Amino acid sequence: xxxxxFWVAISFLLFVILLFYKKVPKLVLxxxxxxxxxxxxxxxxxxxxxxxxxxxLIDAQEKLAKSEKEGSEILKKAKxxxxxxxxxxxxxxxxxxxxxxxxxxxxxxxxxxxxxxxVKKEAIQVAIKTIERxxxxxxxxxxxxEINLSKLKNSIKKLENTN
Numbered sequence: 277x278x279x280x281x282f283w284v285a286i287s288f289l290l291f292v293i294l295l296f297y298k299k300v301p302k303l304v305l306x307x308x309x310x311x312x313x314x315x316x317x318x319x320x321x322x323x324x325x326x327x328x329x330x331x332x333l334i335d336a337q338e339k340l341a342k343s344e345k346e347g348s349e350i351l352k353k354a355k356x357x358x359x360x361x362x363x364x365x366x367x368x369x370x371x372x373x374x375x376x377x378x379x380x381x382x383x384x385x386x387x388x389x390x391x392x393x394x395v396k397k398e399a400i401q402v403a404i405k406t407i408e409r410x411x412x413x414x415x416x417x418x419x420x421x422e423i424n425l426s427k428l429k430n431s432i433k434k435l436e437n438t439n
Contacts, residue, residue, distance in 0.1 A: 400431055 407427055 397435070400434065404428070404431055 404427065408424065
């Protein structure tokens with residue numbers, strides 16, 4: 277009377293009725309809704325993380341650009357200071373060389389003047405001795421004394437004038 281297909285259909289129908297009776301579709305839908313909510317939360321969190329990451333990237337790029345600009349400015353200032361120091365050092369060295377050159381010229385000039393004065397003194401002494409010798413040989417004593425005295429006075433005046 278009833279074949280196997282009939283019993284399978286009855287069993288299936290009872291199974292479906294039992295499912296609705298036990299509220300299985302609502303449970304399945306609730307599970308699906310909770311999974312959807314969970315996935316939406318994860319997607320929202322991922323979007324927030326992405327937004328935060330993008331903002332952090334922008335901030336980092338701005339800081340990098342600012343740091344590069346500051347580094348460039350510091351480098352420019354350091355080069356300027358270095359160049360200024362080099363110029364100051366060169367000027368100082370040039371002044372020092374000029375001072376040393378002037379001092380050397382002055383020293384040479386003093387040595388020259390000292391040598392000239394020494395030669396003059398020695399020439400005067402030789403002249404005095406020569407005159408004394410000539411006078412002592414050619415003149416009598418009284419004339420010798422007068423001439424010596426006069427020559428000595430002249431020599432003293434010349435020495436005073438040279439110094």
